Amino acid sequence: MTLTGHTAGTNKSGKLEVRSPLDGELLGTLPVHSVDDVLAAVARARRSAEVWGALSFKERRAHLLDYRRELVRRMDDIIDTVHRENGKTRADAAQELLLVLNHLTHAANRAAQLLKPRHVSSGILANYRSRVSYHPYGVIGVIGPWNYPLHTPMGSISYALAAGNAVVFKPSELTPLSGKLLVECAQAAIPIPDLVQLVTGYGDTGAALASAKVDKLAFTGSAPTGRRVMAAAAENLTPVLLELGGKGPAIVTADADLDRAASGVVFGSLMNAGQACISTERAFVVDAVYEEFVGKVVALVRSLKVGRDEQAHYGAMTLERQIDRVREHVREAIEQGARAVVGGLESFKGRFVEPIVLVDVTPTMKVMREETFGPVLPIAKVASAEEAVRLANDSSFGLGSAVFARTGGYELAERLRTGMTSINAVAAFAAIPGLPFGGVGESGFGRIHGDEGILEFVRVKAIAYERFPLPGLGMAFGEPDKQLPQLKQMMSKLYGGSAIDGVSSVLRKLVGR
């Protein structure tokens, strides 16, 4: 065991030792759950899912608001645990918890209205009443990463619970103590045993959950693991929601407010030491304002402090081997002609990596193509916003993005092939609970947060109710010789004309137009 970093992963025998990336301190020891343990947890969850699913929305809301209260009651413990386990500053941990509370509140409040059964038009089957209703899946498996150990899994857990499901949660092996606190608070607040359960361990425990025939699996992590999870889930046709990595672009146009743009891009690339799936990992700045923008960025970045104390703007790198990857991206970029205008290869100081700003980057460099996941901001000069959009979209990822523009922001945002865009800000979409969160391409599919994020956790039921039989329009055998001409006449009248004029008044009434 090394003393200076996360050693989770070194002891695969049966115990998971959690050490702080800040100083190597042993923070706790948890079990490595086996396949049988995971199956038993899923079986217990099935029973609690029935009890929870049978409650009214009002009752579930009350319990979820108790859960929220419990998280607030234990906030100091939670903030401290996230700080020590993940290495982020206490302020960053507190901000994460605030987002969790905001999302939990939204999910609890919104589910009843959204998931009410609703009637839809019956089209030409006007003798039918047609209803869509929503039912909880049952048991949701949630597998989480380490970079936002509260916010990320709770993006699934809150919404899955609000929709009426039980949850079995496998946190990252690097941050299981933060996950344990989330589960403990749920268990303390909601008097339904095993409604939210924790299973801990490494990838094998996650793989066991992916194969455990849960009713849906919500995975957040890297794209390579996402592929393995999806393959395992496919064996049982378990539906999956995949929230994977990103290579977030930010576009700064000629008419952007450059102070806002510099402040946003710097925050977007360095928040949480750059370890965010929605980090700004590439900035594309239009020629006309490039020099001024870079000047502002450099001044701002030089004023930032990295470390573990209360004055630090961001903290440690959580995963030791990630540091090598970040260094490699920076090294390769410099070797291929990029210039470091702040920091450089000398910025790597053990667990703490000081900010690095690169210019003269080219689209083929790793730092512009692969997820860096570190405090590095590469800035590319582009001739126009048009070119910026083209280069931003030239990526296998498509998660978060940002546009800084006084005019035309919506238009540029709509053209970015990413799940989310903030205009004149970064990452704000993740903090707005009504907005769905998720990606395209290698960033995954499905959505957490928002109405779409609740709908991910329900199965949809369609009911067609025949109110009275209608000859020729019912689901029964009629007179075959008359049926063909009737159907042909109907098609011509209903759909053969150029407009509604061709439809007879009777049929018009039938289709409700």
Ligand code: NAD
């Ligand atoms: P990871 O893929 O290494 O691990 C994620 C989780 O999967 C962990 O709990 C791990 O134990 C588990 N796991 C590993 N192998 C498994 C397997 N075969 N089957 C099932 N589970 C398995 O990711 P990470 O390093 O913990 O997290 C960082 C990644 O997560 C980055 O790529 C980041 O962009 C991404 N991320 C995405 C979002 C999002 O919402 N899109 C949010 C946060 C992080």
